[in-house]
Amino acid sequence: xxxxxxxxxxxxxxxxxxxxxxxxxxxxxxxxxxxxxxxxxxxxxxxxxxxxxxxxxxxxxxxxxxxxxxxxxxxxxxxxxxxxxxxxxxxxxxxxxxxxxxxxxxxxxxxxxxxxxxxxxxxxxxxxxxxxxxxxxxxxxxxxxxxxxxxxxxxxxxxxxxxxxxxxxxxxxxxxxxxxxxxxxxxxxxxxxxx
Numbered sequence: 001x002x003x004x005x006x007x008x009x010x011x012x013x014x015x016x017x018x019x020x021x022x023x024x025x026x027x028x029x030x031x032x033x034x035x036x037x038x039x040x041x042x043x044x045x046x047x048x049x050x051x052x053x054x055x056x057x058x059x060x061x062x063x064x065x066x067x068x069x070x071x072x073x074x075x076x077x078x079x080x081x082x083x084x085x086x087x088x089x090x091x092x093x094x095x096x097x098x099x100x101x102x103x104x105x106x107x108x109x110x111x112x113x114x115x116x117x118x119x120x121x122x123x124x125x126x127x128x129x130x131x132x133x134x135x136x137x138x139x140x141x142x143x144x145x146x147x148x149x150x151x152x153x154x155x156x157x158x159x160x161x162x163x164x165x166x167x168x169x170x171x172x173x174x175x176x177x178x179x180x181x182x183x184x185x186x187x188x189x190x191x192x193x194x195x
Contacts, residue, residue: 025111027132028142031103038101038118038127039091046090046097050192052083063187070106070180072173077107077134086188097121100193102185103131109173110134113141117150117185123194125153128182133174141174150179155186 029037035045052060052068061067069080091099101118111134118127128150130142140146149165159179161167167175 025132025134026139029116029129029131031131034103034116034129034131035089035091035101037129038116039099040093043091043093043098046092047087048090049085049087051085056191060184060187060191063191064180064184068184070177070184072107072176075107075109075173077109077111080105080107080112086192088189088192091118099126100189102188104181104184106177106181106184108133108177109171113174113177113181115178115181115185117182119186119189123154123186123189125150125182125186127151128178130178140168140171141178146175146178150182153182153186155190157186159183159186 035043039045057068068083086102089101089103090097091101099118099120101116103114103116105112105114107113113133114131116127116129116131117125119125128147130147133139133142146166146168153159153164158164159182161172161175161179165175165179
């Protein structure tokens with residue numbers, strides 16, 4: 001009888017731990033909600049799509065360390081589609097551009113993570129949000145306490161987990177993925193609009 005209860009208890013623990021690591025896609029913000037959240041109230045949204053020519057892609061990849069996708073050892077994420085163009089979302093007020101946002105997808109630990117990075121017109125980060133993710137332990141990256149540390153960063157900032165960005169214990173891949181997405185947004189904006 002005791003052996004049966006031990007077996008039943010062990011089987012229950014295995015099922016519990018198996019279910020607790022199931023990766024579920026979670027949408028935190030739709031594109032419309034994300035744009036509304038990162039821009040000021042009543043902003044008119046204007047989109048511009050820029051093609052990544054071979055030359056421009058090379059310039060950007062060189063600045064980002066060789067790739068537009070931050071693939072990390074230990075990641076079990078599906079591949080992220082290679083970009084051929086970038087869409088910039090400009091927040092306008094009274095006909096003037098007041099800010100810009102870029103939506104980007106990077107591989108996390110368990111699946112792709114979609115980010116929105118908003119900057120002022122000079123290229124200083126105003127807000128970063130997670131729009132969707134498929135993470136198990138990386139969920140805390142969606143918290144404002146983590147995302148708010150990117151505020152005020154610009155293309156000249158270090159943007160390195162463990163230096164100017166405090167990573168999340170147990171979610172190192174997700175923390176680095178978020179940091180890369182912000183750095184990429186800053187570089188893309190500078191390359192297309194500030195140079």
